[in-house]
Amino acid sequence: MEYFLHLAILFSIFAILAISLQLIVGYTGLLSVAHAGFYGIGAYIVALLLKNAGMNFFPALLLGALGSMLVAFLIGIVLSRFRDDYYALGSLGFGVIAFSILLNWQELTRGPLGIPGIPRPELFGFEFSSNLSYLLLSFILLGAVYAFSRFLTLSSFGRALQAIREDEEALSVFGYRTSWFKLAVFVIGAGMAGIAGGLFASYITYIDPGSFNVTESIFILSLIILGGLGSLRGAVVGALVLILLPEALRFVGFTPDIAAQMRQVVYGVLLIVLMLYRPQGLMGKYKL
């Protein structure tokens, strides 16, 4: 039972990450590989505030989200002037820098040693120490992120994001300052990633920079490509499949000496087959 609760909590954290990146990549067409950076900033802010400042989880989570948003705002001011490949490269640069800072700013982050002993959340004397209670908390936050994202995508703002994805220049002729929209969605997505980071830090109770490198950004990107670009449900389904698939492959019956490698191979082959026969993803509207 604990094993399934653990998977469900991981799923909800990655679903928040996928939804937030879906807004940036799937809806707006900005190929960002910086997302793990904001996930990491949120995680570290929450971890440090909980552990060193003794702050309650919930204000710390808010500050984690705001911290990610502030960094996204500063990065986004530059990044929003770019589009297409240049945007992807710029975001990659930020992802690498964020990881390097987490790894090398040892006085604050303890570098590769990471931060152990991060406390679990507490609310009015109730501690979310059991996995069931933590699952409830993470589902509530996932629900809130989903609802807010749905609200955004159904608004005029969401319509403008999709038009940016289709033809940014043509949209600007209709009076839209498209770089501001790109900046806004980048900051909003980063805030949500910060929430996911805070949830992750307090759940695992230990973080190190390895969880927030560029490979992690690419994993989050693969969640939304698999689930389908331009679909919030697709982001959730992508997270569900890619969190559960490696676990399901445990039961395939590979011999123990090659099991781990074979799971990676099967996992990779499934992704390739899906992209060949359903390039728009499981629930997506269009191809990247």
Next chain:
Amino acid sequence: MNAITTERLRKTFGGVAAVDDLSIVIQKGKIIGIIGPNGSGKTTLTNVLTGIHRMDGGVVVVGKKERTRIKSCEVFGLGLTRTFQNVRVFEQVSVLDNVLIAITKKGVLGSLFERASAAQIQNADAVLARVGLTEKRDALAAELSYGQRKLLEIARALATDAEIILFDEPYAGLFPEMVKRVSGIMQELKAEGKTVILIEHDMALIRELCDHVLVMDAGKLLAEGTPEAVLSNPSVIEAYLGV
């Protein structure tokens, strides 16, 4: 009263002047045709006027505002809108939403808390009916034929309610019935007091619709006048036919 005036407007690409010190006047409330052979600078002029290309020199006066630089996002505020020679609809967005984009709020904060109102949707539907795309309102723009996409671009431009509308070869790829509909729309716009700038190669349409015609060649103004006068001008005939 002039809708647009350019003075020594210049745009170069790699040292080649696509618009070469061009000084023209677009009169308000009229249908102004811009013709010229391929490569004469018509579309570049359109792109400069709507901020797609940055001008390299000269001045553009739109209404009373004098500009040495126009950003594309400012064009809407100048009361100017356009269609594109190569259709640029938002393909993976519904036909209705393509039109709503021209109607709904343009700022980040305003648009965040706005959902299209019944009145805005009604307005978009009316524009779609005007161009004959009512049946396609819920389809993705990508599902439309080339001609229908052209009509959608026209609908999007009409939805802005701009005072000056720039049509860049709007008839290309349209069936005769659609051509008639678009010509009717242009005449209606003129009757509403709006200024229509029409870039077109079909001389019969230029003759039928335009009050005044500007002829461009190699980025310069070759001739201007009424359609009859311009189309019988030997230098215009030579520029077009090379005879």
